[in-house]
Amino acid sequence: MADRYLHLTGTAPGRFLTRRLGLPQPAPLRRWTLETPHLDGPLLHLTAGASAVTGVAEALRTSGLTVTERADRPAAIVLDATGVATAAGLGDVHAALHPVVRSLAPGGRIVVLGTVPSPDDHHQAAAQQALEGFVRSLGKEIGRGSTVQLVRIPVARIPGGASAHAAGSTLRFLLSPRSAYVSGQVIELTSAAPDSGSGPTPITDPAAPLTGRTALVTGAARGIGAAVASVLARDGARVIALDVPGAREELERTADRLGATALPLDITAPDAAHRIAAAAPGGLGVLVHNAGITRDRRLANMPADRWASVIEVNLDSVLRTTDELLKTGTITRGGRIVATASIAGIAGNTGQTNYAASKAGIIGLVRSLGPRAAADHGVTVNAVAPGFIETKMTAAVPLFIREAGRRMNSLSQGGLPVDVAEAVAWFAQPDSTAVNGQVLRVCGQSLLGA
Numbered sequence: 268m269a270d271r272y273l274h275l276t277g278t279a280p281g282r283f284l285t286r287r288l289g290l291p292q293p294a295p296l297r298r299w300t301l302e303t304p305h306l307d308g309p310l311l312h313l314t315a316g317a318s319a320v321t322g323v324a325e326a327l328r329t330s331g332l333t334v335t336e337r338a339d340r341p342a343a344i345v346l347d348a349t350g351v352a353t354a355a356g357l358g359d360v361h362a363a364l365h366p367v368v369r370s371l372a373p374g375g376r377i378v379v380l381g382t383v384p385s386p387d388d389h390h391q392a393a394a395q396q397a398l399e400g401f402v403r404s405l406g407k408e409i410g411r412g413s414t415v416q417l418v419r420i421p422v423a424r425i426p427g428g429a430s431a432h433a434a435g436s437t438l439r440f441l442l443s444p445r446s447a448y449v450s451g452q453v454i455e456l457t458s459a460a461p462d463s464g465s466g467p468t469p470i471t472d473p474a475a476p477l478t479g480r481t482a483l484v485t486g487a488a489r490g491i492g493a494a495v496a497s498v499l500a501r502d503g504a505r506v507i508a509l510d511v512p513g514a515r516e517e518l519e520r521t522a523d524r525l526g527a528t529a530l531p532l533d534i535t536a537p538d539a540a541h542r543i544a545a546a547a548p549g550g551l552g553v554l555v556h557n558a559g560i561t562r563d564r565r566l567a568n569m570p571a572d573r574w575a576s577v578i579e580v581n582l583d584s585v586l587r588t589t590d591e592l593l594k595t596g597t598i599t600r601g602g603r604i605v606a607t608a609s610i611a612g613i614a615g616n617t618g619q620t621n622y623a624a625s626k627a628g629i630i631g632l633v634r635s636l637g638p639r640a641a642a643d644h645g646v647t648v649n650a651v652a653p654g655f656i657e658t659k660m661t662a663a664v665p666l667f668i669r670e671a672g673r674r675m676n677s678l679s680q681g682g683l684p685v686d687v688a689e690a691v692a693w694f695a696q697p698d699s700t701a702v703n704g705q706v707l708r709v710c711g712q713s714l715l716g717a
């Protein structure tokens with residue numbers, strides 16, 4: 268269902284009218300294309316006080332942008348606030364960004380680098396936690412399609428001095444058009460290096476970083492799953508696209524288009540993990556749990572079968588297949604598991620006690636399994652939590668609620684399936700080793716569950 272309002276505000280009369288009426292002004296978002304893979308302009312690198320990490324400039328260069336300490340119209344600003352450890356030090360954050368925030372180009376990016384708040388130093392913890400409130404507020408006021416995030420680097424826990432090296436893949440994603448619909452988020456990197464003990468796995472072909480890896484995507488016939496399959500194929504992965512046998516035709520069309528293998532299979536089948544393993548004899552480098560259903564009713568009207576089917580598809584089958592595929596070693600060392608939560612699992616939603624429970628369950632799974640899967644199998648486990656994404660699922664939402672869902676976020680528009688897919692691809696990168704146990708909301712900084 269096309270967003271006619273976004274189209275209207277893209278015209279001069281539409282902009283005039285909606286401004287006069289005080290209505291939201293969504294800016295068209297510029298997403299990744301082969302011709303325009305980077306933001307259009309330099310990256311302004313600032314520091315608040317003294318940095319507590321090394322290697323920030325090197326990590327920033329992986330963005331492909333020109334890094335500078337002075338720019339009239341930067342496409343991105345990175346503020347290194349890792350050394351801010353007192354309330355007074357927060358003044359350096361204001362002093363660094365206040366003079367330049369207006370100069371950020373439309374569709375620009377601000378990334379604040381912080382550290383994990385210390386359990387032993389409440390002054391440092393207060394100052395670093397303050398950055399979260401700062402970033403979330405700036406995300407709400409910046410406008411013009413720009414985004415603001417906080418990336419925490421685990422300073423205290425890295426032996427031999429803290430380095431921003433492990434933040435490379437995260438900065439590459441956040442400082443690019445791939446993260447167009449991600450704003451107001453906090454990403455906490457880990458110091459663990461599950462792949463080899465020696466840090467992130469280097470990428471041999473930057474244009475196809477997933478070359479040599481097999482990726483399986485569930486629910487891939489259409490919607491977000493088809494977009495995930497497409498982006499992972501773009502990044503060089505061999506893709507296996509799984510969907511229910513009832514969607515076989517659509518699945519085969521999607522798979523053919525991408526040069527992927529179609530696997531018609533109900534993910535709730537008792538032998539699902541076994542059949543996935545059989546379809547990937549060389550093992551899986553990436554497993555994306557995307558299949559999901561809704562069966563909405565208020566709890567008082569919800570029969571047990573509607574409750575059970577949602578928990579079964581969205582959560583239980585994810586737990587079962589993950590356990591089995593890890594246990595059998597089908598997911599290879601250095602592997603990536605990405606599950607799909609939802610902002611409904613964070614904020615809750617009327618009529619969705621079953622769905623929100625299943626999606627909150629995914630968050631619990633990711634946070635608990637991430638560190639253990641890294642230690643035991645060298646595998647990371649993360650989740651995307653989409654907000655309002657334009658798909659068949661949301662086209663079925665009644666008009667008024669749909670319109671509210673689209674506008675009630677900092678970017679005043681719905682996201683596209685590719686926005687979620689780009690976030691999945693970031694988790695899947697070989698050098699995303701330090702990204703583990705994270706839940707990234709792809710929601711334009713939705714007011715719900717923000």
Ligand code: NAD
Pocket residue numbers: 485486487488489490491492509510511514532533534535557558559560580607608609610652653654655656657658659660661
């Ligand atoms: P969609 O309904 O368009 O696609 C879901 C796909 O999953 C379908 O192709 C369906 O056939 C498949 N599927 C369902 N049950 C299955 C099963 N048992 N085995 C295998 N495949 C199965 O939905 P979408 O909007 O693309 O959503 C994809 C994921 O994102 C879901 O997990 C959904 O809960 C989540 N999500 C979507 C939104 C949104 O705004 N669209 C928001 C938050 C979360």
